[in-house]
Amino acid sequence: xxxxxxxxxxxxxxxxxxxxxxxxxxxxxxxxxxxxxxxxxxxxxxxxxxxxxxxxxxxxxxxxxxxxxxxxxxxxxxxxxxxxxxxxxxxxxxxxxxxxxxxxxxxxxxxxxxxxxxxxxxxxxxxxxxxxxxxxxxxxxxxxxxxxxxxxxxxxxxxxxxxxxxxxxxxxxxxxxxxxxxxxxxxxxxxxxxxxxxxxxxxxxxxx
Numbered sequence: 727x728x729x730x731x732x733x734x735x736x737x738x739x740x741x742x743x744x745x746x747x748x749x750x751x752x753x754x755x756x757x758x759x760x761x762x763x764x765x766x767x768x769x770x771x772x773x774x775x776x777x778x779x780x781x782x783x784x785x786x787x788x789x790x791x792x793x794x795x796x797x798x799x800x801x802x803x804x805x806x807x808x809x810x811x812x813x814x815x816x817x818x819x820x821x822x823x824x825x826x827x828x829x830x831x832x833x834x835x836x837x838x839x840x841x842x843x844x845x846x847x848x849x850x851x852x853x854x855x856x857x858x859x860x861x862x863x864x865x866x867x868x869x870x871x872x873x874x875x876x877x878x879x880x881x882x883x884x885x886x887x888x889x890x891x892x893x894x895x896x897x898x899x900x901x902x903x904x905x906x907x908x909x910x911x912x913x914x915x916x917x918x919x920x921x922x923x924x925x926x927x928x929x930x931x932x933x934x
Contacts, residue, residue: 728764735771735785754863770806810911853896
């Protein structure tokens with residue numbers, strides 16, 4: 727038996743509703759919870775930093791509410807609502823929840839196209855002190871959308887390797903330094919960047 731299930735966000739609509747992919751992730755986590763795999767679920771995600779206007783609720787909140795609709799007790803769910811991308815999902819679940827609670831046996835839920843990068847990031851950011859298991863949620867997007875996501879993931883994975891390969895696994899300080907100095911989701915935005923987002927021309931759209 728594991729100690730916790732982590733569900734990574736995968737987008738939210740402007741009105742705060744969940745797209746099909748994150749819903750599938752929540753359903754898989756609910757299935758694992760009902761099967762007794764772990765007694766606790768972490769829902770991770772605020773919203774993408776590419777949004778010019780913030781939605782009316784976070785991905786984590788929307789996923790929690792959906793899980794409750796599926797019969798998961800509210801008290802069994804923890805929200806992580808700081809992260810605005812996959813690196814943030816991994817880092818903030820570790821530093822804000824997993825480390826403070828002393829948890830170490832973890833199941834991670836993500837979709838098939840996302841999983842290679844998710845696995846790399848968890849192993850790099852969490853390090854060897856944690857037992858990690860990875861579970862793929864059901865595919866709910868069509869073939870064309872899947873191919874598009876795979877192309878995006880391939881590009882993001884290449885950048886992720888460039889940024890993190892040299893870091894020692896489990897080094898929280900080094901990851902945080904990288905996030906606040908190189909990643910547009912977490913580093914201070916200048917005026918030029920803000921204007922580019924408003925125009926839908928994010929200068930840092932190739933960040934992982």
